[in-house]
Amino acid sequence: MSAEETLIxxxxxGVARGLTGxxxxxxxxxGYTITDLRMVRADRELLTAHxxxxxxxxxxxxxxxxxxxxPVVAVRASGHRVIEGFRSLAGATDPxxxxxxxxxxxxxxxxxxxxxxxxxxxxxxxxxAERELGLWFS
Ligand code: DAT
Ligand code: MG
Numbered sequence: 483m484s485a486e487e488t489l490i491x492x493x494x495x496g497v498a499r500g501l502t503g504x505x506x507x508x509x510x511x512x513g514y515t516i517t518d519l520r521m522v523r524a525d526r527e528l529l530t531a532h533x534x535x536x537x538x539x540x541x542x543x544x545x546x547x548x549x550x551x552x553p554v555v556a557v558r559a560s561g562h563r564v565i566e567g568f569r570s571l572a573g574a575t576d577p578x579x580x581x582x583x584x585x586x587x588x589x590x591x592x593x594x595x596x597x598x599x600x601x602x603x604x605x606x607x608x609x610x611a612e613r614e615l616g617l618w619f620s
Contacts, residue, residue: 487517487558488565489614491603494552498522501589502555505602508571508585509559518558524550531617546598556618565611568604575600575615 490509492502509516516580524532529546536542559568573584577600586600593599605611 485560485562486564486611487560487615488568488605488610489603489609489618490557490559490605491567491618492555492557493599493601493603494549494554495591496589496601497553497555499518500544501601502591503514505585506557509568510603512561512563512567512571514559514567516557520556520619521553522556522618523553523587526550526552528617529548541597546593548597548599558619560617565608572600572604577601579594 492505493520496502496505506516522528526546529549530537533542533545533549536545561567571585573580573586573590575586576592576593577586577590580590580600582588585602590600605614
């Protein structure tokens, strides 16, 4: 078995709603290993680097505002195909469209706001996982 690593974030809405434990439980219940974890108050510089692919999009500014509105929990998780596996656990970006059984589908709330407060982030490729782990766990 070849272990892979990913970056998972419990976003400010997840931390504020007291869902950190439930989200970590789902990661571990799936069989992934949490190998590092820290609570971070992310600044604009870190978030701009993290969301570089979205810079210039209409939701970028509100996204950075939201992500810096409170602490996030950054998680380094490892396991076979954990990148794809966690994306699958998280569910679709839009919490209303996310399938029941997923973190966003079961727990995500659609507040009708500009930014989707969708509880979690997960790296979407080996390249972004490497890059994002370097940003959050340098
Ligand atoms: P994901 O978090 O599922 O990887 P993404 O990388 O496309 O989704 O977008 C990053 C975050 O930006 C996402 O979690 C919520 C927000 N976002 C994405 N698309 C959006 C949109 N059309 N309107 C508002 N917020 C959006
Ligand atoms: Mg993404």
